[in-house]
Amino acid sequence: MKTLTIPEKNALRILQNDLMLINRPFTAIADAGGLTTVELIDLLKKLSANGILRKFGAILRHQKAGYRKNALVVWSVLPGAVEETGQAFASLAFISHCYERRPAFQNKYNLFTMLHAQNDDIATLVDRMCQQINCHDYLILDSLQEYKKTSPEYF
Numbered sequence: 001m002k003t004l005t006i007p008e009k010n011a012l013r014i015l016q017n018d019l020m021l022i023n024r025p026f027t028a029i030a031d032a033g034g035l036t037t038v039e040l041i042d043l044l045k046k047l048s049a050n051g052i053l054r055k056f057g058a059i060l061r062h063q064k065a066g067y068r069k070n071a072l073v074v075w076s077v078l079p080g081a082v083e084e085t086g087q088a089f090a091s092l093a094f095i096s097h098c099y100e101r102r103p104a105f106q107n108k109y110n111l112f113t114m115l116h117a118q119n120d121d122i123a124t125l126v127d128r129m130c131q132q133i134n135c136h137d138y139l140i141l142d143s144l145q146e147y148k149k150t151s152p153e154y155f
Contacts, residue, residue: 007034008043013155067116069143073126074101074109076137082111085133089113094125109139 004012011033019025030040047053077085082100089111090098097114104110115125122140130136 007039009155011035011040011043016153016155065116067118069117069120069122071115071122071143072141073113073115073122073129074105074139074141075111075113075133075135076104076108077111077133077135079110081133085135086111088132089129092129108137 011029014029014032020028022028024037026040027037030037033040035043044053044056075085086098086100089095094115094117095113096116097112099112101110101112105112113129115122117125122142126138126140130138
């Protein structure tokens with residue numbers, strides 16, 4: 001990939017911060033960086049295709065969203081069922097993250113889910129998930145402390 005131009009660096013510098021809550025945040029970022037929206041989207045696609053940009057995601061500040069309790073629940077799912085199980089879990093409103101872990105944690109737990117509850121009843125949600133996929137091999141890893149959530153800055 002070619003060296004980034006100053007407008008591309010400017011746009012990426014803005015993009016590594018929180019997105020503005022407006023109708024067209026990428027247009028605003030492109031404008032502020034000196035690019036067109038098409039140029040910014042093309043840049044992001046190229047960075048992704050070259051493995052430079054691995055993911056683009058949101059950070060859930062669950063307390064501000066009204067959730068009091070959260071836990072990471074790790075599941076031992078048969079390899080052939082990971083995709084279907086992951087899709088089922090990801091469709092649940094109380095799940096913010098659902099992903100396959102390779103290699104599996106403790107050579108066994110290969111599907112990770114992050115649950116958020118408005119009360120302290122994580123166990124009820126996990127029981128519901130167990131019944132949905134007929135799996136009772138899991139670990140609940142309660143969040144004891146939340147650390148500062150920040151994104152890395154490159155520019």
